[in-house]
Amino acid sequence: MHYHGEQLIKELTIRALQSRIDVLKMVKTNQTGHIGGAFSIAEVLTSLYFHHMRIDPQRRDWPDRDRLLFSKGHACAMLYSVLAHRGFFDPALLTTFRSFNSILQGHPDPAKTPGVEIAAGPLGHGIAVGTGMALSLRMRDVKPSSQSAPSSRASPARVYVIVGDGEINAGVIWEGIMAAAKFRLGNLTVILDYNGIQQTGATADVMPTEPISEKWKAFGWHVQEIHGHNVEEILGALDRADEVHARPSVIIARTVKGKGVGFMEYDHRWHGASPNDQQFAQAVAELEREVAAWQK
Amino acid sequence: MAKVMSMREAYGAALVAVGKANEKVVALSADVSNSDYSFMFEAAFPSRFFNVGIAEQSLVDMAVGFASTGRIPFANTFAFLFATRALEMVRTHLCYGKANVKLMGAYAGLSDSFDGPTHNSISDVSIMRSLPHMTIVVPSDPIAVAKLLPKIADWEGPVYCRLNRNEVPVLFDETYAPEIGKAMVHRNGKDLTIVCAGLMVSRSLAAAEQLAEEGISARVLEMHTIKPFDQQAVLAAAEETGALVTAEEHTVLGGLGGAVAEVTAAECPVPVVRVGINDRFAESGPYDEILEAYGMGVSHVVLAARAALKSKRK
Numbered sequence: 001m002h003y004h005g006e007q008l009i010k011e012l013t014i015r016a017l018q019s020r021i022d023v024l025k026m027v028k029t030n031q032t033g034h035i036g037g038a039f040s041i042a043e044v045l046t047s048l049y050f051h052h053m054r055i056d057p058q059r060r061d062w063p064d065r066d067r068l069l070f071s072k073g074h075a076c077a078m079l080y081s082v083l084a085h086r087g088f089f090d091p092a093l094l095t096t097f098r099s100f101n102s103i104l105q106g107h108p109d110p111a112k113t114p115g116v117e118i119a120a121g122p123l124g125h126g127i128a129v130g131t132g133m134a135l136s137l138r139m140r141d142v143k144p145s146s147q148s149a150p151s152s153r154a155s156p157a158r159v160y161v162i163v164g165d166g167e168i169n170a171g172v173i174w175e176g177i178m179a180a181a182k183f184r185l186g187n188l189t190v191i192l193d194y195n196g197i198q199q200t201g202a203t204a205d206v207m208p209t210e211p212i213s214e215k216w217k218a219f220g221w222h223v224q225e226i227h228g229h230n231v232e233e234i235l236g237a238l239d240r241a242d243e244v245h246a247r248p249s250v251i252i253a254r255t256v257k258g259k260g261v262g263f264m265e266y267d268h269r270w271h272g273a274s275p276n277d278q279q280f281a282q283a284v285a286e287l288e289r290e291v292a293a294w295q296k
Numbered sequence: 297m298a299k300v301m302s303m304r305e306a307y308g309a310a311l312v313a314v315g316k317a318n319e320k321v322v323a324l325s326a327d328v329s330n331s332d333y334s335f336m337f338e339a340a341f342p343s344r345f346f347n348v349g350i351a352e353q354s355l356v357d358m359a360v361g362f363a364s365t366g367r368i369p370f371a372n373t374f375a376f377l378f379a380t381r382a383l384e385m386v387r388t389h390l391c392y393g394k395a396n397v398k399l400m401g402a403y404a405g406l407s408d409s410f411d412g413p414t415h416n417s418i419s420d421v422s423i424m425r426s427l428p429h430m431t432i433v434v435p436s437d438p439i440a441v442a443k444l445l446p447k448i449a450d451w452e453g454p455v456y457c458r459l460n461r462n463e464v465p466v467l468f469d470e471t472y473a474p475e476i477g478k479a480m481v482h483r484n485g486k487d488l489t490i491v492c493a494g495l496m497v498s499r500s501l502a503a504a505e506q507l508a509e510e511g512i513s514a515r516v517l518e519m520h521t522i523k524p525f526d527q528q529a530v531l532a533a534a535e536e537t538g539a540l541v542t543a544e545e546h547t548v549l550g551g552l553g554g555a556v557a558e559v560t561a562a563e564c565p566v567p568v569v570r571v572g573i574n575d576r577f578a579e580s581g582p583y584d585e586i587l588e589a590y591g592m593g594v595s596h597v598v599l600a601a602r603a604a605l606k607s608k609r610k
Binding site for chain 2: 063067109110111117118119121122124125128129130131132133134135136137139155171172175176178179182183
């Protein structure tokens with residue numbers, strides 16, 4: 001297991017807190033967007049984009065870049081904040097989120113937003129699309145000209161897919177899970193944002209998913225369970241997933257919907273609600289206190 | 297009696313040819329490769345063929361993943377499954393996301409006649425036609441399959457290709473040179489035009505022959521591409537012949553007939569009589585008998601032509 005220094009963990013944690021403040025501003029500005037599921041995935045997205053993934057914002061078409069498929073597309077405000085601060089586009093554009101003419105659509109659109117790999121929003125696509133992508137990357141390279149001979153080299157790129165726990169109600173998720181195991185895709189890592197809450201209530205009530213680890217194991221995957229807001233655990237799990245060969249890997253990230261703002265946590269009403277002035281001020285103040293505490 | 301050849305066999309051979317010409321081509325199958333003949337590609341290129349199981353939604357999504365890395369995936373299953381079960385994948389990733397995926401819709405129309413209405417595909421063209429960025433290609437004979445498949449592989453963007461299962465009349469020879477988006481006149485005529493696609497091209501040509509014996513001169517216009525729709529060719533036919541019949545192995549609602557009616561209503565109103573299945577499901581039985589019983593025989597095209605002419609003369 002790799003050791004991740006305290007400084008790195010601190011930086012990533014603070015970055016995630018600051019992106020939560022971005023998300024509040026984005027949703028507050030136009031009074032539309034999804035906060036709860038954005039907050040639950042903050043540390044995972046930050047750890048991937050600011051440390052773990054091999055990406056280069058200056059070379060968005062780099063064939064060997066790692067790919068992230070943000071399958072729980074409704075929570076894209078967090079993805080947009082992370083992409084902007086990682087250098088894919090100007091963070092000043094963030095508050096245009098969901099407004100007319102914006103590059104930041106209500107759900108991710110690869111044609112409009114630099115760094116977005118795939119359209120998402122209708123839930124359930126990420127694992128099957130990621131399976132096709134990982135399978136294709138594992139095949140021999142194809143040269144741009146159809147006449148030239150193939151190289152003997154498979155791409156070293158990895159495919160990461162972030163899915164929500166409500167999302168795994170969808171049948172196509174399990175089609176993808178079976179296919180990824182069949183094709184022994186060691187270059188595919190799925191992160192399940194297991195926040196336990198979906199649009200109208202608790203996941204356990206809407207459509208029970210437990211025992212989740214056992215299910216995924218039974219489908220032939222390498223399974224890890226972690227605390228999904230602990231950056232050290234996230235980085236360790238991502239490293240271990242890289243070392244798994246010949247089968248796909250899932251990281252079940254135990255998270256909290258609305259994480260970081262007390263009155264939003266564990267409350268399904270913050271799935272799609274927008275804060276008023278007073279709620280916004282209170283939420284930002286809480287997050288800023290947390291940033292200050294980490295900066296000490 | 298015209299020579300007949302198997303459409304699915306022609307498809308399997310054409311897919312192999314496309315795979316030979318371009319190593320970026322891969323094929324995915326939802327476990328019906330011995331039905332749709334994509335098994336021929338599997339035999340030729342085993343490392344580029346992927347059976348994803350009986351899972352049409354992930355078939356399309358996985359193809360999207362392949363396309364995103366620059367490959368040209370040909371996804372294979374029954375036509376109705378693309379148009380109905382996997383439609384949201386098609387809409388979101390192929391049409392909105394512009395993924396360069398080729399959907400090979402096997403057993404389209406009523407051609408899986410013995411399996412019956414659950415396996416027929418009579419709404420696929422109208423469904424696919426309503427989606428922005430989609431391209432729809434309907435080969436009418438085995439030569440057309442061989443000629444159109446390389447065009448589909450080279451076409452930038454999603455394509456839905458509607459394929460017949462059965463032995464059908466061979467209409468064309470090696471000189472047949474279709475271009476996606478360009479209609480083709482196969483018979484000249486001045487009294488009316490039969491606008492047709494797929495299997496109904498052979499039946500429209502036969503109908504035109506019968507009409508000629510009655511002294512009616514019918515143009516036969518093949519729309520092997522339903523989208524992008526060659527409006528100019530249809531409008532020229534409307535202006536020059538003054539009456540149109542549409543003939544398709546599909547519901548009369550929203551498919552080729554719908555496209556022709558939309559264009560002519562807006563630009564050049566002329567009588568349009570639509571031949572196809574009339575907003576109902578068919579039943580199991582021999583292909584020719586089912587086509588005859590549900591309104592897609594040669595006689596139905598002839599009757600429609602007479603009706604169109606009568607309206608024109610009013």
